[in-house]
Structure formats: structure tokens, C-alpha cells
Amino acid sequence: MAYDLYYWPAIPGRGEYVRLVxxxxxxxxxxxARLPESEGGGSGAxxxxxAGRHGHRTxxxxxxxxxxxxxxSQTAEICAFLGERHGLAPEDEADRLFARSxxxxxxxxxxxxHDAHHPIGVEDYYEDQRxxxxxRATGFRDRRMPKYLGWYERLIAANPTGSGHLVGDRxxxxxxxxxxxxxxxxxxxxxxxxxxxxxxxxxxxxxxxxASRPAVxxxxxxxxxxxxxxxxxxxxxxxxxxx
Amino acid sequence: MAYDLYYWPAIPGRGEYVRLVxxxxxxxxxxxARLPESEGGGSGAxxxxxAGRHGHRTxxxxxxxxxxxxxxSQTAEICAFLGERHGLAPEDEADRLFARSxxxxxxxxxxxxHDAHHPIGVEDYYEDQRxxxxxRATGFRDRRMPKYLGWYERLIAANPTGSGHLVGDRxxxxxxxxxxxxxxxxxxxxxxxxxxxxxxxxxxxxxxxxASRPAVxxxxxxxxxxxxxxxxxxxxxxxxxxx
Numbered sequence: 001m002a003y004d005l006y007y008w009p010a011i012p013g014r015g016e017y018v019r020l021v022x023x024x025x026x027x028x029x030x031x032x033a034r035l036p037e038s039e040g041g042g043s044g045a046x047x048x049x050x051a052g053r054h055g056h057r058t059x060x061x062x063x064x065x066x067x068x069x070x071x072x073s074q075t076a077e078i079c080a081f082l083g084e085r086h087g088l089a090p091e092d093e094a095d096r097l098f099a100r101s102x103x104x105x106x107x108x109x110x111x112x113x114h115d116a117h118h119p120i121g122v123e124d125y126y127e128d129q130r131x132x133x134x135x136r137a138t139g140f141r142d143r144r145m146p147k148y149l150g151w152y153e154r155l156i157a158a159n160p161t162g163s164g165h166l167v168g169d170r171x172x173x174x175x176x177x178x179x180x181x182x183x184x185x186x187x188x189x190x191x192x193x194x195x196x197x198x199x200x201x202x203x204x205x206x207x208x209x210x211a212s213r214p215a216v217x218x219x220x221x222x223x224x225x226x227x228x229x230x231x232x233x234x235x236x237x238x239x240x241x242x243x
Numbered sequence: 244m245a246y247d248l249y250y251w252p253a254i255p256g257r258g259e260y261v262r263l264v265x266x267x268x269x270x271x272x273x274x275x276a277r278l279p280e281s282e283g284g285g286s287g288a289x290x291x292x293x294a295g296r297h298g299h300r301t302x303x304x305x306x307x308x309x310x311x312x313x314x315x316s317q318t319a320e321i322c323a324f325l326g327e328r329h330g331l332a333p334e335d336e337a338d339r340l341f342a343r344s345x346x347x348x349x350x351x352x353x354x355x356x357h358d359a360h361h362p363i364g365v366e367d368y369y370e371d372q373r374x375x376x377x378x379r380a381t382g383f384r385d386r387r388m389p390k391y392l393g394w395y396e397r398l399i400a401a402n403p404t405g406s407g408h409l410v411g412d413r414x415x416x417x418x419x420x421x422x423x424x425x426x427x428x429x430x431x432x433x434x435x436x437x438x439x440x441x442x443x444x445x446x447x448x449x450x451x452x453x454a455s456r457p458a459v460x461x462x463x464x465x466x467x468x469x470x471x472x473x474x475x476x477x478x479x480x481x482x483x484x485x486x
Contacts, residue, residue: 056398057410060348064344071344072340072343074344093313101316104347105316
């Protein structure tokens with residue numbers, strides 16, 4: 001049976017991290033909120049879960065994945081669950097645990113990328129926190145981006161298998177998450193990424209390698225891939241890019 | 244062999260979530276950064292891992308747990324790992340996965356509690372972002388606290404075992420995390436919690452039950468328990484409590 005993924009239909013957001021694992025693993029799935037209501041889709045079908053109308057395992061927020069009795073929420077946990085089930089995780093226990101640590105650290109990085117445009121109120125408009133966003137984005141660009149990107153670069157360099165991956169000798173969901181994060185940063189902060197991308201050659205090369213993997217490449221050019229936009233997590237506001 | 248926990252020595256912070264699982268499970272551990280340097284302790288010993296001087300599995304930041312070859316970072320992942328190993332997690336697969344989703348959602352709540360006093364710069368002083376913090380804290384108190392607390396309350400109410408726990412029929416690391424979060428909120432936002440605590444009777448009762456469990460109660464009165472303070476995640480700034 002296909003997996004049911006629930007996420008907001010009009011943004012890549014955190015749901016995209018899950019989609020990439022499903023697509024790279026070539027697993028069938030329904031992207032439920034993007035289906036017509038006549039097929040049980042729509043945001044209403046998703047929010048019925050959040051409202052607790054589908055049993056006692058109520059997710060706090062999308063994304064969440066439903067597989068029969070299982071309901072899993074939180075992006076990194078869903079990705080780890082799928083990756084470990086479908087050959088996109090390390091075999092070795094220590095590496096498996098470390099892949100989880102990496103994916104969760106990427107989730108922190110993504111939260112900070114979001115807060116660069118929404119430092120004051122998660123539920124408020126960007127227009128009401130523009131000046132604060134400008135301040136927060138400066139610290140994000142100058143200090144946080146190099147800190148996270150430098151960490152990925154060191155992990156790839158230190159990987160004893162020399163595979164060019166973040167952990168172990170094969171593609172994992174941790175690599176897929178890095179690819180999506182770099183894509184989001186290139187969209188939201190093109191000037192900054194053009195300036196510092198060269199400092200992280202192994203990281204950039206890994207992201208390119210992920211994108212060229214046949215199942216991923218086919219997905220990226222399909223209609224299933226949602227373009228970045230200014231309702232999502234990675235938003236291109238030139239004033240936040242230091243431009 | 245005892246576990247080695249690495250976390251900042253002077254704040255409860257995120258490390259406290261891990262300590263509570265270790266203490267409730269009555270597992271021996273070394274709180275390494277709090278040991279004297281003559282015993283291999285201190286913050287320097289911790290930061291050597293972050294600098295990549297202990298093998299290729301480099302954590303991005305504390306807390307992290309070392310157990311032989313295993314190095315696990317990210318608070319919720321460490322708690323899930325320990326809880327599943329030592330009887331503080333559900334047995335059932337669906338409940339196990341849901342406990343992980345809960346712990347990760349609590350980690351998001353904790354991040355937001357932190358950002359209430361640090362909305363602009365993670366690495367900057369509170370004093371340089373006081374007015375922005377006041378705005379962000381208002382939204383946190385008025386909207387985010389009820390949203391998270393109401394979710395916990397609904398989970399306990401909907402738990403089919405009627406155990407009073409968040410998931411399944413026994414104490415789990417998800418409950419321990421809820422206890423610590425409520426304790427932190429009561430410290431940081433005493434006025435607000437006095438005002439709304441009564442709206443979440445099952446949640447407050449669960450936290451009290453966790454605190455009265457013998458191993459936890461003994462720990463809470465020991466010198467190992469670090470008091471909340473204004474260098475940590477939960478900080479008591481009266482102006483942010485709406486007082």
C-alpha cells in the first residue's frame with residue numbers, strides 16, 4: 001500500500017524533505033492535501049488529523065506520514081523512518097544514529113532559515129517584522145550559515161569511507177536533506193551563496209551528486225516538485241540577502 | 244560501562260532532558276563537562292568533540308551522549324535512544340514512533356521558549372534585543388503556549404489506555420520531557436502559568452506524577468539537579484511574562 005503524506009499543498013516547506021526520500025526510494029505515495037477533495041484530498045483532510053478526528057495519535061502540525069496504523073510526525077523522524085526502511089540509511093548502528101543526528105541538525109538549520117524572515121511571530125506577516133528580519137538575517141548570513149555549512153564540509157572530509165557522503169558509503173536521507181537545504185539557501189540567499197559557496201566544495205559537490213541521481217533528477221523536473229516561493233520556509237527577499 | 248553525557252556545566256538547558264531520562268532509568272552516567280579537568284572533565288573536553296578531535300562523528304553542538312563507539316547528538320534523539328533501551332518507551336511500534344514525534348514537538352516548543360528572549364540573535368546578548376523579545380514573548384504567551392499545552396492535554400485525554408500518560412500505559416521519555424518543559428515555563432513565565440495552568444489539568448497532573456516518581460524525586464533534590472537561571476533556555480525576565 002502507498003504511503004499517505006500530509007503537507008501544505010502550495011509550498012515545498014518541510015514536506016519536501018519527506019517527498020525527496022519517497023522519490024529517491026521510488027516508493028509509491030499519495031500527497032494527500034494536493035489531491036482533489038473528491039478523492040479525499042485537500043487541506044481539510046489534513047487538518048482533520050491535526051484536530052484529532054482520526055484516532056488518538058494527533059500530530060501537532062504537518063508534515064506527517066500515515067502508513068496503516070502508523071502516524072509519524074516531525075520531518076527528521078519521518079525521513080529517518082523511511083530511509084531506514086527503504087535502503088537510504090547506513091547499515092551500521094553507529095552510523096544510523098549519526099545520520100539521525102545530522103538530519104535533526106539540518107532541521108535546526110531550516111528553522112533558523114525560516115526565522116530569518118520571521119523572527120518575531122510565527123503566525124504574523126513578514127511585512128510586520130521586516131526591520132527585525134533584517135537584523136536577524138544578518139546574523140544568519142554572517143555567522144550561522146558558515147557554521148552549519150562548515151560542519152557539513154568537515155563531516156564529508158572526515159568520512160572514513162571517502163564516499164563523498166555525509167555518513168557511510170552510500171546515499172542517505174541525511175544527504176537528501178542537505179541537498180534540499182542548499183537548494184533553499186540558493187533560492188533565498190543567492191548573493192550570499194554565490195559569495196561563500198566556494199568555501200564548501202565537498203558540500204556543493206554532494207548536493208549536485210544527489211540532484212543527478214536518476215530517481216531524484218526525474219522527480220525534480222516533474223510536476224510533483226513544487227517551486228520555492230514566498231509563502232514557504234525559504235523565501236527570496238533581496239533585502240535579507242544583503243543585496 | 245557508564246554513559247558519558249556532554250553538556251554545558253552551568254545551565255539545565257537541553258542537557259537536562261537527557262539527565263532526566265538517565266536518572267529515571269537509574270543508569271550510571273558521567274556528566275563530563277561538570278567533572279574537574281583532572282578527571283578529564285570541563286568544557287574543554289566537551290568542545291574537543293565539537294572541534295572534531297574525537298573521530299569522524301562530530302556533533303554540531305551539545306548535548307551529545309557517548310557510549311563506546313556510539314556518539315548521539317540532538318536532545319530528542321538521545322532521549323529516545325535511552326528511553327527505548329531502558330524501559331522508558333512504549334513497546335508497541337506505533338506508540339514508539341509516536342513518542343518520538345512527541346519528544347521532537349517538545350523540542351520545538353523549547354526552541355520557541357528560547358527564542359522568546361532571543362528573537363534576533365542566538366549568539367547576541369538579551370540586552371541587545373529586549374524590545375524585540377517583548378514582542379515575540381507576547382505571541383509566545385498568548386498563542387504558542389496554549390497551542391502546545393492544549394495539544395498535550397488532548398493527547399492525555401485521548402490516550403486509549405487511560406493511563407494519564409502522553410502515550411501508552413507507562414512513563415516514557417516523552418512524559419519526562421513534558422515535566423521539564425512545564426518546570427521551565429513555571430520558572431520563566433510564573434504569571435502566565437498561574438493564569439492558564441488550570442486549563443490543562445491532565446498535563447499539570449502528569450508533570451506532578453513524574454516529579455513524585457522515586458528516582459526522579461530523589462534526583463530533583465540532589466546536587467546533580469542544576470537550578471534554572473538567566474544563562475539558560477528558560478529565563479525569568481518579568482517583562483517577558485507580561486507582568
